[in-house]
Amino acid sequence: MSDDPIVQMTGIRKDFTGVRALDGVDFTLRPGEIHAVMGENGAGKSTLIKVLTGVHHPDAGEILLDGRPVRFHSPGAAQAAGISTVYQEVNLTDNLSVAENLFAGREPRLGPFINFRAMRRKAKALLDDIGIDLNVAAPLSSYSIAMQQLVAIARAVDIEAKVLILDEPTSSLDRDEVAVLLGVMRRLAENGTAMVFISHFLDQVYEICDRMTVLRNGQLVGEWATADLPENALIGHMLGREAATLEQIERTAAAHHVEDEAPLVQATGLGRKGSIAPYDLEVRRGEVVGLAGLLGSGRTETVRLIAGADRADSGSLVFDGEATGFHNPRTASARGIAYCPENRKTEGLVGDLTVAENMILAMQASRGWARSIPVARRDKLVAEFIEKLDIRPANPDMPVKNLSGGNQQKVLLARWMLIEPKLLILDEPTRGIDVGAKADIQKLVAELSADGMSVLFVSAELDEVTRLSDRIAVLRDRELIAVLEAEADMTTEKIVDTIVAGGHGNE
Amino acid sequence: MSSYAKRLMWPVLVLVALIVINVSVTGFDFIVPHVNDGRLSGAFVNILRRSAPLLLIALGMTLVIATKGIDLSVGAVYAIGAAIACQMIIDAPDQSAAGLIFSAIALALVVTAVIGAWNGTMVAYFGIQPIVATLILMIAGRGIAQLVTGGQIPKVEDSSPFTQLGRGELFTVPLPIVIAVLMLVALALLTRRTALGMLLESVGGNPEASRLAGIRAKGITVLVYLVCGLCAGLAGLIGAANLGSADANNGGLWIELDAILAVVIGGTALLGGRFYLLGTAIGVVIIGTLEDTIINVGLSSQWQFTAKAIVVFVVALLQSPEFRGWILKPFKRRPAAPAPAKEVAAK
């Protein structure tokens, strides 16, 4: 096997309006190797892949393919050059048949016409080769998502790719299906195909990959041979530390809650198929419960059930002493549950509306449209929260889309603080915002819980979770595997150990 | 407030330009109204009077578009409203009875409001795309109007007070203008004095965020389509009263397209979100003035279609970020070497 890299990316930079998604990242891929790209949400994995496959164009940096500089203007161009991709979302058209999806754009033809018989025969052979048996004439939509994913992989494999990129291909596959996929990958590697593998399942990464490249916040952390990087070191690299800049905030969590009181939230066997396994979770009054786990471990899914954003299909939920099944966010917020979703732009804020309007949205929604909040009261409330949360610029009439990420997050927080909830659910409130705003938000969480509000706090940054939480629920592979209660357990090391142990316990 | 003014600046400038063209061709009589037989008249007043039905429909359409929707059925609903009122009046022995006129108007408005609510229900509760849901009534609506009139064109006697709705005046101001302006004010109050406007913009701007914030989006959507249907019915009444008859085939023909055009000219984006009722009103007057301008500058009236097509095209392209990027590309590519003053201007 030659050691000349097949793909060499150097100094790749990519900006999206105001956000630097990739900052001078290098990446090297050698023939016949399976190379994992690791990192948390927003680390820049997807962007790196999309730059390589021609979906995005880099703002700086160079891509060498087989030693020659290349610039792809479309995914089609990258494919033609031998770079084939399977994305997490099945990117096939499920209204067409399995065979058509396998050969779309390169169908065997007789003259100008597609030779369906030859196409079906070739499709059958291709799938047999991989180890899947399907009716290739049936529409793709009649198969499960997992099978569709395998078809997508079969398509990518057949395009005689020199480089095969697999972006979270296993997130919807079960154990047998994963085994088939890994088998196919090994065989391709033997034939010299280079593969990029992105997955949040660490056991799969360790099982199949030769090398790892770790990214964090759009920057390269490093490249290691898999054998040289034990699991806890990897997790450490992925989650990183910003302790130095945030040291002024001491661990604030203290036992605020009254032990013998009934818990505010009591979830028993709450779960949703395909999203999060049934879990038990208690939140007491005035307590901060942290949710820790890697990307894709089910952190968001856990809290969405409590917030009524998704409907649970098993278990029960007791809130404030009353059995409830929240079917939608409106009934949940009426009972005093506030949910700040993970994705500010798509699920949180209405970009065109002003700061003031975004702030009073939840309060107004609970009053109904006919009972407008009096202007004087509204202005007073908005001004109060702009000052309290130090939102800058302190202009209530500015469209919220023009604010920085940190200030947007504060607006979202203000929206929910206005309705004075009993339970505040914060999903990744500090992701992608500057250090100052981060400290402000952490301080605020501590204050709110001291005032008696319960907080469910989801974060990918373990330092933050350990600093703020009274108790920590640890998740792995869409399952809640442990709740850490003891004061001595509130360390990042303990969480990492729990995640690693949880993974091995599963096997 | 400043962003609001900025949005309105372009339509206002276009309107002023059109008025200047007309004034330069036909003199100041174009814009200055005079009182004739106790009623206001003049070219511009006539434009406003003629535009009143379009304004009513465009106002309803503005609210629908703010929710990321569209209502293609308004032209057909216009015809239905007109048909119901006229048919009911000519079926009665005494076409001047006040009770009859009121009940005819009320019935027409109730029916058109129900039709609007039906559209809204299809969109909000059945989850059908607005363009598809309202297409059904766009196709069937004129048939329904003809069903009401029995295929005839019902002619209301000129002596019937019903015609005053289109021809009468209040304190010398033509009644259609009064009604349309009252509707503008009423809707402005309804949306801006209550929280309805903000919630509409929220639902149109980001449906998922609105759901998570606890907004009752479905009820609001139905309400908005109901208002749109009601506006179309009222427009049909005014149009029919003005003509003294209801033409099920041609009454309000293509008015949905004019209304959408007016909304877009007025600064409301077809993708939903922020809406500008006043901008829509200016858009309506621009369309009305455009029709007169074409004749005043000596072109045949057939040109108005072509002119509208050009307006739609330009507005659609200007709203496309891809087009703006493509047009600005040659300017952006230039190195940023020149004087800093220019860079500021570019921003």
Add this chain to the structure above:
Amino acid sequence: MSTQTLTERPARSTLFDGVTRYIPIGATVALLLVLYLGGIASFPKFDSPQVVAKLFIDNAPLLIIAVGMTFVILSGGIDLSVGSVMAFSTMCCAWLTVDAGLSAPLVVGLVLAFGTLWGLGIGAVIHYFNVQPFIATLVGLFLFRGLTLQISDTDVSMRDIQFFHWGMEHLVEVGKIRTGGFWLPNLSFVAFAVVIVAFVVLHYTRFGRGVYAVGGSEQSALLMGLPVARTKIGVYAVSGFCAALAGVMAAMGTKSANPLANVGAELDAIAAVVIGGTLLTGGAGFVLGTVAGVMVWGLLNTLIAFQGDLSSWWARIAMGVLLLAFILLQRVLARSGEKRRT
């Protein structure tokens, strides 16, 4: 090397899947039969073969634009300009031959080329500038109606141009109508040819399958490396060509050009396509379904004509009701599909 084989039968049996896929078109065909048999039962002369033949004479232009519309709707778009482009084409045929004295075949060639170019242009605007198809084609609706009216605001007769008589010449004549025979003119066969070509293109060429792929998911089609731009622009070119061809056929059918002809034809075409089982959101449907949809529209009108004292508005109302039924049916099928898959 993996020796394991994964087998999965489709979540629905292929037989069942076949059935759901054909439910809408099956309903349309059943509806056609009911209408036809109902006509035969109610009216003595309805069983004459010429009743069916007449469907393809009167509705040949509608069939042609509906076929073009099928391409556009399958790709997930919509084309509102077809009625106006069609009227404009008819008017150009009259104007360029009668007033300008050009030779008729040349004029027909120019008109068809023009329709295709218009489609290419507006398709490019839709794709590259990301303008909503609804708005972009609205431009065509206004523009060509205006240009048609500018050419002439009254009827222009083409009776004197021999070329335009070709369309109504009897290509097939079987017996006499009185004795149960029928005849079909050339223009019906032009429409049939369009349907056959469209069927072959949609089902047996890369472009056709690309139309389905883009309508299924434009994003996926792009990531699969399909030529999305070419496909999207292509469907509008097909629709533009069909509208121009329909205009020529209308010229041959009536031998006159009316500036206000075909107002609302785009709506009839859209309705026929949807009733023919094509999903308005794109990605699923058949061009043969469109033929059935056009026949439903034609039969409704024929029935009303036979009835005599009913007026034509009933056809419109019936179309609206059918449209509603089909849209709800599609919605129900789509929902049950979603449920079964999870």
